[in-house]
């Protein structure tokens with residue numbers, strides 16, 4: 001590399017998004033970039049001229065190691081949708097003027113399907129205007145719903161946290177004794193895709209039966225079947241633990257959480273904030289069966305739990321960050337780097353690049369055949385798919401018994 005690199009983070013954070021940032025930084029320096037800039041709060045911050053020189057924060061190998069194990073977006077995230085080029089060319093002129101001023105050679109954006117829309121538009125504009133800046137997407141999302149990649153960094157660690165937490169919740173529930181039993185509903189993120197909810201199956205093993213049902217957003221939520229399942233479990237063993245995606249909808253397309261005051265806030269991409277599914281379902285169960293209930297929303301914890309990160313995930317996140325810089329350095333633009341799985345046992349994966357136009361704004365859902373016929377659990381294929389992604393541990397660097405983080409004031 002002969003000039004400079006700029007990198008941004010966008011969308012919902014993950015436990016390993018900063019590992020990708022470290023991968024981008026280290027690879028850019030190794031390949032000869034003079035400076036590596038970080039956009040503060042993604043493209044939204046950049047448009048206001050808000051960026052930093054990353055060498056001021058990543059001063060040595062220890063900083064880089066701490067960064068890899070720090071959850072949430074070190075640079076700050078955003079959920080910002082660029083206008084279509086024909087709608088507001090001035091916005092693009094302004095961004096490119098700044099990129100030229102900073103002598104940028106490669107623009108790397110770490111994000112999910114909405115963030116890939118930014119790479120798509122900026123690379124289109126570069127083509128249109130003959131700019132030689134390379135725009136490359138680096139995938140990230142706990143939702144695991146990006147098209148054309150086997151999986152996304154962030155998913156493995158979130159899945160490991162969900163499987164572990166659901167198992168601990170089951171252990172707790174099974175030890176309780178209540179006259180009418182106890183029903184626990186665990187609400188898991190992933191608005192349209194059930195990759196995260198499905199990972200609740202990881203709780204199941206020789207020492208645990210797993211949740212009594214798992215509801216994914218890919219299929220309509222059948223309230224009658226749900227009630228029957230809960231009743232059967234309460235009658236047979238006095239407790240039940242059920243995993244539900246935050247995005248489950250009834251047959252009329254209404255979010256189950258809309259039965260509560262669960263939605264209100266809507267982001268720039270038109271996504272409603274989903275919350276309250278578990279609460280709503282618990283209220284219904286308590287009034288029908290008189291049982292004790294517990295609504296557990298894993299919420300932010302599932303994407304910020306770097307103390308339970310998957311080693312594979314942390315390592316792959318750094319690798320794909322590096323691969324994004326390499327792709328740009330080799331002259332590729334308008335692409336996202338993807339994972340292609342070679343085998344499950346031993347687990348082997350390599351990276352490749354794919355046209356971002358086929359990825360931006362698309363969603364990859366759990367295949368129907370990976371969900372059981374009744375729509376209440378995932379199949380063995382799902383488990384075989386997710387298991388390699390949660391392997392190994394990489395502890396945070398602990399100081400005074402608490403993880404140490406790298407952060408920007």
Ligand code: F6P
Pocket residue numbers: 011012112141142143189190191273274303
């Ligand atoms: O896109 C990732 C994600 O974590 C989704 O699973 C979830 O619906 C959403 O972000 C939550 O976003 P926010 O933190 O903006 O409420």
